[in-house]
Structures are given as C-alpha cells and as structure tokens.
Amino acid sequence: MTSRIDLRRHHDHLASAFSLLPRDEAGEARRRLLERVTAGTAAEAFEIKWAEFDLGGRFLRGGTSDISDLSTFLVASSQSDPDVNLLARRAAAGNLEAGTLEWQDGLDRFVWYLPFRLSGYSAPGAIRLRGLMVTEPLFGEIVELFNPDAGLTAPEKRTVFQMVGGVELRTAAKDDGVSYETKRAHIKAACAKLNCAGQKDIVRKAMGQLFHLMSVSDTDLYQTEAARDFVEDFLASDMSLVIKRGPQGQTLRCLVGGPSDGVPVVMVHGMMFPIILKGVAHHLERHRIRLIVPIRPGYLESRPLCALYDQSDLLDAGLDEIAAVIDAENLAPVTLVGNSLGGVVAIEAARRYPGKVAHLVLQSANLAQTAPSDSGQAGKFYNAMREVRQDPLVFKLINLEYRKYYSNVETCRHILRTHFGASREDISVLEGRYGGMPLHGMFAATYRSSIVGIADDFRFVMGEGGGKARTANVPLSVIHGTRDPLTSPAEMRTWLADNPAPTEIAIEGAGHFAAASHGEEVWRAIGDIARRARARG
Structure with missing residues (x-):
C-alpha cells in the first residue's frame, strides 16, 4: 500500500528526527525522505518474493522477505501468493537452468533463478534453486542501499532495471513512450553516477x-528448519511461520493466523499447542482474530540439545521474546492467552510486562500440580516429576528418555491415551475427530524438537513458577474444560485465589483440548474478551 503520510503534520517531527546529523546532511536526508514519500513509495518496495525448487523444478517452499527489517513470511503452498505462484509455474514449465533470468512482459519485473547448496541438517549438501522476483521498486531500493550518494533519478533507475532484465533500449523506449535517445541519455547519466565504463559494466x-x-531471502531459514518443516507438514492450512530479528539480534519465530485486520491476540504456548492449532483457521476467520504465537526457545528447535541445555535462561529468553514480538508488531496493550503449561508462563509474562498486557486469559492452563490420588496416571506422573525436579541431571535424562519413546508414533499413541484417558473428548481430538487427521504423529514430531523447552516449562511450573506466578496484576479470565484430566476447575480456583474475582468460563464436558473439541465456544470467548480489552485501551 502506498504511504499516505501527512507531510505538513510531520514537518517538525522530521526536523527533530534528523537533528543528530550535521545540518547539511540532515537537510539532505529530509529532502530524500520527502521526495520518496511524495513519489508514492510503497511498503512493497522492500519486499522480495522468492521460492525454492529442486533441480527438477519441483516447488519446495516460498515466502516474502523484507530487506528493511530482515523478516521472512513463509508459505508452504505456491498458491498462497501470486508472485510465488508465477515463480513456481515458470519452474514447472521446464528448461530451467541455474542462472536463468527472464523478463516478464506486461508485469514490469523479472525472475532470476540462482543455485545454492543446502546447509540444513535434513539434506546436507543438496543443491537447490531459489527463484527471486525482482520488481522495479525493489530494484530501486537495492540501488539506493548500495549507492546512497549516487543520486540516480527515477527514470535512470528504471532504465538500468530494464537493461538488467534483458530489455533492449529501443523496446524500453517504446514501452515507456519516450525516444531511444532519451533512454540512451538515462543510461549514460547512470553510468557516470555509478562510475561505470558502459552498459556491460553497469549491468x-x-x-x-x-x-x-539471496542473503535476505535466506535470513535464519536454516536456524529455524525444524519449525519451518513442522509448519509445512502439519499446520500449513492454519498458520504461517514468520521469522524476524529481535532488538538484541535474536531470531524471533512466530506462528501467525487469522485475518490481518482481526483483533490481535498473543498466545503463550505449552507443550501440546499444535494440537489446538490444527483446524483453527476457520475459527479465527469466523471470530475475526489475528492470532500470534511466538515460538519460545527450546520448542521446534534446530539447535543441538547440548547447546540448549547449556543455556540456563531459556524461560527468561522466551519471556523477553514475547515482549519483543508485542513491541515489534506495536500490539501493546494486547490480550495474552496462556495455554496448557504456557498458562503459568503467561502469568509471569504479565507480571514482568504489565504495560504490554491488556487482559490475561488462562485457556486450559496446566498447573502440573495434580495430587497422586487425583486423575489417575496424570497425578502419578506429576508427583514423580516434582520429586526428581530437585536433581537437574536426572530430570534432563528422564526427559531425554521420553524423547526416544515419543518419537515412535505408536508408542506416542499409547502414552497419550494413558495420559488423557480420563477425557473422552481429548481422546477424540487425538484420534482426529476435529483436526481431520490423527494427531499422535504431530505430537511425536513436536516432542522430538521441543524436549528442552518442555523440560524447562515443567521445571518452572513445578518449581519457582508454582510459588510466585499466581497473581497476574492485570484483568484475568479463565476458560477451562469441566473435565480437564490435567488440572481441574477447582484446582484453578485455588491457584488463583489471590486474584480479584477472575471471570470464569466453563466449557461443559470439555477436557484439556477444549480449544479443539469446543473450538466455537473457546475462540468466540477469546475474541469477545480481546475486543472488550481493546475498547478499554
């Protein structure tokens, strides 16, 4: 969308913004900015659309990367974006070679296919092609980025763009309704400004x-390979993976779903969060919710286990990243939803960053406090984990052993049926009644790459979090299944006794996966809460 800045209103602001520069440079910077705004610079000028293919032209993935903030929005289907689709259709047409560059008649852009060697763990050494869609505005931004003092005019940049795209000067002149001599003059001026000897040199x-x-479109993709592959395999119809840079240079990974103009809701996830996101798209659309789920460190990880275990502040880093995402998207104050083990983590987030949270919703929060006499196997499991938590090495080793077993889908099915056997609705969710497919394999895939995050969440919830993260200090609502086998509604009330009358929404008959089995009730309630919180400001 073209920028619609009120230049008169911002006149003094711009002067102040550039006041740290010497007077001449400040004036030049302001002049360039105003010139670009007046010319209608669009946000799309900073976007590079790209797609990856094997050497046979088979589409693998695509996305949109931003050259200004180095964020990347991934798509798993070539149908998700018209430019990505164009790249995929050209690749599928055949006769595609590494280095292919072709002008797209009538579209004012060219496609460029470059080879690269895959460095990720899933296919080390494989060679792929990345197709780039280069538009005139994007080309102009690259020229400005690397030649800030050259001062090329818009017609000069356009002529260089056409030449790089393979358009003959006479054809370019005809397309633009100018003379051939005019185009020659533009190239001559551009060569002089860029210190080039001639047309070949400038190209x-x-x-x-x-x-x-290439480097922009590659931003952190292979550090986030596990998350990327997981979304492509299980959540491509419901959520997209967005990769950004945080203020400290850290990689921020977010799942984003729902309409772009929906009411924003940030979720603090727990260990089983993908299960409630499978099939969530129609609920988010129906209730106009824009759901942002920051993937916390330790979950869906590509980094080695030893490196993660050496990082003792995983939970703190995750809380900081949630705050960074809220700031980056300008969401504060926003409705924060804590799901499962993420419920206690969300309370801690609200305690640390109260100005960023308008309302806290605990949705099927898992307090991991069930007594051994309650809820059968779940109670025995949590009691044992509380005991061994005191020995960090034993705690880690137990979780690593579970990782081996959860990696087998059939064993995973047995474990989950045992853990959630007290809830018929939860078993139905796991068997695929609501998500369109059995979800044991999804959870197995989650666990394989999330063992460190899961263990750290248990450590926090059963330890320090259980002691201090009980008072939210912000408006609080509780959405909970009446038959949750992990934490009962009564346990929730006891836990939150120090909070001033939280709003309770009981989901009758629902178990722990209420957001999946009773999605209409749960997501409608979350949407209503978020809209009321937003109206309060």
Missing part, C-alpha cells in the same frame, strides 16, 4: 548488488 555492477537478495 555487472547491478547484478552483483542484486545478489544481496
């Missing part, structure tokens, strides 16, 4: 600078 220079787009 070589521009192509070299355009290669920067």
Whole structure:
C-alpha cells in the first residue's frame, strides 16, 4: 500500500528526527525522505518474493522477505501468493537452468533463478534453486542501499532495471513512450553516477548488488528448519511461520493466523499447542482474530540439545521474546492467552510486562500440580516429576528418555491415551475427530524438537513458577474444560485465589483440548474478551 503520510503534520517531527546529523546532511536526508514519500513509495518496495525448487523444478517452499527489517513470511503452498505462484509455474514449465533470468512482459519485473547448496541438517549438501522476483521498486531500493550518494533519478533507475532484465533500449523506449535517445541519455547519466565504463559494466555492477537478495531471502531459514518443516507438514492450512530479528539480534519465530485486520491476540504456548492449532483457521476467520504465537526457545528447535541445555535462561529468553514480538508488531496493550503449561508462563509474562498486557486469559492452563490420588496416571506422573525436579541431571535424562519413546508414533499413541484417558473428548481430538487427521504423529514430531523447552516449562511450573506466578496484576479470565484430566476447575480456583474475582468460563464436558473439541465456544470467548480489552485501551 502506498504511504499516505501527512507531510505538513510531520514537518517538525522530521526536523527533530534528523537533528543528530550535521545540518547539511540532515537537510539532505529530509529532502530524500520527502521526495520518496511524495513519489508514492510503497511498503512493497522492500519486499522480495522468492521460492525454492529442486533441480527438477519441483516447488519446495516460498515466502516474502523484507530487506528493511530482515523478516521472512513463509508459505508452504505456491498458491498462497501470486508472485510465488508465477515463480513456481515458470519452474514447472521446464528448461530451467541455474542462472536463468527472464523478463516478464506486461508485469514490469523479472525472475532470476540462482543455485545454492543446502546447509540444513535434513539434506546436507543438496543443491537447490531459489527463484527471486525482482520488481522495479525493489530494484530501486537495492540501488539506493548500495549507492546512497549516487543520486540516480527515477527514470535512470528504471532504465538500468530494464537493461538488467534483458530489455533492449529501443523496446524500453517504446514501452515507456519516450525516444531511444532519451533512454540512451538515462543510461549514460547512470553510468557516470555509478562510475561505470558502459552498459556491460553497469549491468555487472547491478547484478552483483542484486545478489544481496539471496542473503535476505535466506535470513535464519536454516536456524529455524525444524519449525519451518513442522509448519509445512502439519499446520500449513492454519498458520504461517514468520521469522524476524529481535532488538538484541535474536531470531524471533512466530506462528501467525487469522485475518490481518482481526483483533490481535498473543498466545503463550505449552507443550501440546499444535494440537489446538490444527483446524483453527476457520475459527479465527469466523471470530475475526489475528492470532500470534511466538515460538519460545527450546520448542521446534534446530539447535543441538547440548547447546540448549547449556543455556540456563531459556524461560527468561522466551519471556523477553514475547515482549519483543508485542513491541515489534506495536500490539501493546494486547490480550495474552496462556495455554496448557504456557498458562503459568503467561502469568509471569504479565507480571514482568504489565504495560504490554491488556487482559490475561488462562485457556486450559496446566498447573502440573495434580495430587497422586487425583486423575489417575496424570497425578502419578506429576508427583514423580516434582520429586526428581530437585536433581537437574536426572530430570534432563528422564526427559531425554521420553524423547526416544515419543518419537515412535505408536508408542506416542499409547502414552497419550494413558495420559488423557480420563477425557473422552481429548481422546477424540487425538484420534482426529476435529483436526481431520490423527494427531499422535504431530505430537511425536513436536516432542522430538521441543524436549528442552518442555523440560524447562515443567521445571518452572513445578518449581519457582508454582510459588510466585499466581497473581497476574492485570484483568484475568479463565476458560477451562469441566473435565480437564490435567488440572481441574477447582484446582484453578485455588491457584488463583489471590486474584480479584477472575471471570470464569466453563466449557461443559470439555477436557484439556477444549480449544479443539469446543473450538466455537473457546475462540468466540477469546475474541469477545480481546475486543472488550481493546475498547478499554
């Protein structure tokens, strides 16, 4: 969308914004900014659309990366974006070679397919092609980025863009309704400003600078390979993976779903969060919710286990990343939803960052406090884990053993049926009644790459979190299944006794996966709470 800045209203603000620069440079910076705004610079000018293929042209994944903030929005289907689809259709047409560059008649853009060697763990050493969609606005931003003092005019940049795309000057002149001599003059001026000896030299220079787009479109993709593959395999119809850079240079990974103009809701996830996200798209659309789920460190990880276990502040890092996502998206104050083990973590987030949270919703929170006499196997499990938590090494080793067993889908089915056997609705969710497919394999895949995060959440909830993260200090609502086998409604009331009358929404007959089995009730309630909180400001 083209920028619609009120230049008169921002005149003094711009002067102040550039006041740290010397007077001449400040004036030049303000002039350039106003010139670009007046010319209608669009946000799309900073976006590079791309897609990856094997050497046979088979589509693997695609996305949109931003050259300004280095964020990446991934898509698993080529149908999700028209430019990605164009790249995929050209690749599928055949006769595609590494280095192919083709102008797209009538679209004012060109496609460029470059080879690279895959460095991720799933296919080390494999060679793939990445197709890049280069538009005129994007090309202009690259020219400005690497040649800030050159001062190329818009017609000069356009002529260089056409030449790099393989358009003959006479054709470019005809397309733009100008004379051939005018186009020659533009190229001559551009060569002088960019210190190039001629047309071949300026094309070589521009192509070299355009290669920067490969690194932008590659931003942190292979550090986030486990999350990327998981979303593609299980959640592609419901959520998209977005990768951003945090203020401290950390990689922020978020699942995002629902309409872009929906009321924003940030979820603090627990260990089973993908189960309630499978099939969530229609609920988010129906209730106009924009759901953002920051993936906390330790979950869906590509990093080695030893590196994660050496990081003693995983939970703190996760809380900081949640705050960074809220700031990056300008959401504060926002409705925060804590699901399962993420419920206690969400209370801690609200305690640390009260100005960022308008309302806290505990949705099927798991307090991991069930007594051995309650809820059968769940109570025995949590009691044992509380005991061994005092020995960090034993605690880690137990979780690593579970990782081996959860990795087997059939064993995973047995464990989950045992753990959730007290809830018929939860078993129905796991067997695929609501998500369209059995979910044991999804949970097995979650556990394989999330063992460290899960263990750290148990450590926090059963330890320090259980002692202090009980008072939210913000408006609080509780949405809970009446037959949750992990934490009963009565246990929730006892836990939250120090909070001033939290609003309780009982989901009759629901178990722990209420957001999946009773999605209409749960997501409608969350949407209503978020809209009321937003109206309060």
